[in-house]
Every structure is written in C-alpha cells, then in structure tokens.
Amino acid sequence: YQQLREQKVAQEKLRVKFKSAFKLYKLDNIASVKDEFPELGFKERVQLIKDRWRKLQASEKFLYVKRSRIDKKRALLLSLIHISEPTRLLSISYAVFCLKKK
16 A cells, blocks of 8 residues: 555656646736735635636637646646656757657
C-alpha cells in the first residue's frame, strides 16, 4: 500500500498544472468582488464570479482562454525541464525535450 501511495504522489508531481480560463478570470476578479460585497463569504463570492463568467461575452472569455493556453504551454515546458535529469549531457537532454514536446 505504501509503495502504491508513493507512486501516486510521484505521478501527481509530474502532472502538468496550469490555470484554466475560469481560474484566471476568478483570480482577476476576486478582489473587486470582495471589495464590492464584503459581507459575502468565500463560497458566495465564487458563486457570484461563476455567474458573471457565464454571462461574459465570448470575445471577453477568449482573452482568458488565450492566457490559459499560454499558461498551459509554460507549465508543460516546466514539467519537461523537471523531467530531464540535470546529469544528462546537453545533447541527450535536448533530444528528450524534443521527444516529449509533442
């Protein structure tokens, strides 16, 4: 059981983590919602942001989708750098990077 748990933790560390379009929108707007409605709790604030996100026009959402795609590429690149071992020769590391990139 312990070995299975350790494998799961190791896989979780290697998983590519990036911010979704909604999460970026939430991060941009949570402070203003908190200022606007200081009496609301965290859940209520997030619900309000969800409602605003759903009402957002596609052109406005696209800006966040674009930022999310950039963040995903950044996270993937960082995960690939993390995977390659620092003891490898530069040419071998570059080959591993090129193979994993696709």
